[in-house]
Amino acid sequence: MRPSDQSRLQDSSSALILGRDGIPIRRILAPLARRLQQICQSVITSVLEEAGLVQLEYALLVFVDDVPGISQQSLSEALGIDRNNVSLIVDKLEARGLLKRAVNDADRRARELYITPEGRKLWRGYRPKVRQANDRILTSLRADEKELFLDMLVRVVEGNRVHARPGGGRRKRSAPKSSATQGRSGHAA
Numbered sequence: 590m591r592p593s594d595q596s597r598l599q600d601s602s603s604a605l606i607l608g609r610d611g612i613p614i615r616r617i618l619a620p621l622a623r624r625l626q627q628i629c630q631s632v633i634t635s636v637l638e639e640a641g642l643v644q645l646e647y648a649l650l651v652f653v654d655d656v657p658g659i660s661q662q663s664l665s666e667a668l669g670i671d672r673n674n675v676s677l678i679v680d681k682l683e684a685r686g687l688l689k690r691a692v693n694d695a696d697r698r699a700r701e702l703y704i705t706p707e708g709r710k711l712w713r714g715y716r717p718k719v720r721q722a723n724d725r726i727l728t729s730l731r732a733d734e735k736e737l738f739l740d741m742l743v744r745v746v747e748g749n750r751v752h753a754r755p756g757g758g759r760r761k762r763s764a765p766k767s768s769a770t771q772g773r774s775g776h777a778a
Contacts, residue, residue: 636722650688
């Protein structure tokens with residue numbers, strides 16, 4: 590066996606396979622997870638479009654209904670999104686009358702979130718459609734495989750919770766360089 594053949598066999602977990610449409614698919618977790626997220630986003634977006642919601646807004650409504658009085662900071666951590674983005678989403682949902690904010694008596698800086706009856710009616714009205722959409726995403730799996738897949742996915746997410754943070758893995762934003770600093774070599778004079 591040639592060395593190149595041996596290294597290919599050792600790396601068979603990342604081997605390319607061809608999808609039904611002939612597009613190559615690499616068997617590596619991160620790209621597959623990204624593609625699954627794209628699929629989920631697309632399918633759920635089509636279901637929520639008539640409600641005027643996006644997936645994250647819907648998830649936020651569900652979460653606030655599950656945990657009434659949750660602070661925006663805790664919600665940010667639970668959803669794994671930046672607290673400024675949570676604030677923007679809450680602003681939008683509050684303007685639509687779907688959520689309300691209350692000042693926390695113990696910490697006047699903190700805001701507690703509560704779902705309104707209109708918000709509860711909206712998300713619960715779409716729950717069957719969202720469940721059907723999720724089932725549609727998993728139609729290529731048998732019933733027992735669906736449960737196993739979801740159980741394993743939960744274990745992977747829980748086992749890596751420390752990495753589920755807002756902005757994790759993104760490039761840091763850098764301040765634009767001024768014309769005075771662009772010409773410097775970076776060495777101290």
